[in-house]
Amino acid sequence: MRSTRTLFNSAALSVVMLASMLAANSAYAAGKITLMVGGYEKQIYLPAKLAEGLGYFKDEGLDVELLNEPAGVDAENQLLAGAVQGVVGFYDHCVDLQAKGKFVESVVQFSQAPGEVELVSAKHPEIKSIADFKGHSAGVTGLGSSTNFLTQYMANKAGLKSGDVTSVPVGAGATFIAAMQQDAIQVGMTTEPTISRLLKTKEATVLVDMRTMEGARQALGGTYPAASLYMETAWVDAHKDDTQKLANAFVKTLRFINTHSGAEIADKMPKEYYVGDKEGYVKALDQGKAMFTADGVMPEDGPKTVLSVLSSFSKNMQGKQIDLSKTYTTEFVKKVM
Structure with a gap:
């Protein structure tokens, strides 16, 4: 009876996976590439909406639809379900997923610092260090998200145990x-x-500032590649022409960011992203846009830092051998260069 039930469950799972694959292939066959962005109003993921606004996708002959998903972990799930062809999210998901037997890779590396800040509520001046987080609640975008990864790392580094921080x-x-x-x-x-x-x-107030490469090194021990375009390796291998076109569009966008002021970049973005404060939006861009790479290439020392951070607290990583060379590729961005 058990073997029959197991066979039935396996068959049912196969049907679900096949249906998911067919849905993804159908959407792709219609000539549209769908990218899920982990919150496209966030400045760390600015290249997605900027590439669209500059017309670079159309220049490459691509019909790209951008979907918004505030939490990176949910965007990751959409990719694995076959609902989208790529995700604009943190590179660390590529490392984490390999530990779970899933192979995705950063195709274009947008940034070399997280662009994140750990804030402390003004109502709690008693919190002066990460160690003071004990017994408190820490906001993250989603459970299993990159902000959650980084929060867990810093808590662990400060000597806090699992459960000390919610x-x-x-x-x-x-x-x-x-x-x-x-x-x-x-x-x-x-x-x-x-x-x-x-x-x-x-x-x-700011407690930990990772908006710059120097700030990331101080907090995380090295260069920390973050925002990227990541895709399933199998899809990339099967669709190299379209992957190259995406890389072309995004590398051109990174060059635009590198050679233009915050004001010039802001003018290309939807006005609602300013949240009623364009001056503040531009100021933040000018101060933080150095986090973006100029060419989409993965920083050489970056993947090791990410692996070190995740390995320090994640049970998923324990006892796993991670092949970092399979978590990113420079094949496409270097062709643009």
Whole structure:
């Protein structure tokens, strides 16, 4: 009876996987590439919407649809389900997924620093270090997200044990701000423009700043490649022409960021992204755009830092041999160069 049930469950799973693959292939066959962005209003993922605004996808003959998913872990799930062809999210998911037997790779590396800041609510001046997080709630975009990874790493490094800090999924933007205002979280990790909004109103202060490469090195022990375009390796291998076109569009976008001011970049973005404060948005861009690579190439020392960070706290990584060379590729970006 058990073997029959097992056979039935295996057959059912195969049907679900086949249906998912067919749906993904059908969407692709229609001539559209769908990319899930882990919150495209976030400045760390700015290249996605900027490439669209500059017309670089169309220049490559691509019909690209950008979908918004505030938490990177949910975007990752959409990729694995075959609902999208790529994700604009953190590279660390590529390392984490290999430990789970899934092979995805960064095709274009957007940034070489997380662009994240650990904020402390102004209501809690007693929190002066990561060690003081004990017994408090920490805001992250989602459980299993990159902000959750980084929060767990810093807590572990500060000597805190699992359970000392409660991770609360609060997204970014208005939901993050509301959670801090309502004291649902006392600390939290977020990005621009949310950072500037809370600093401007003096509702929060900066505890750990990873918006620059130097800040990332101090907090994480090395260069930390973060925002990227990552895709399933099998899809990349089967669709090299379209992958190259995506790389072309995104590398051109990174060059634009590297050679233009924050004001010039902001003018190409949807006005609602300013959240009523264009001056603050531009200022944050000017201060933080150095986190972006100029060519989409993975920093040579970056993957080892990411592996070290994840291995320090993640049970998924224990006893696993990770082949970092399979978590990213420079094949396509170097052809653009």
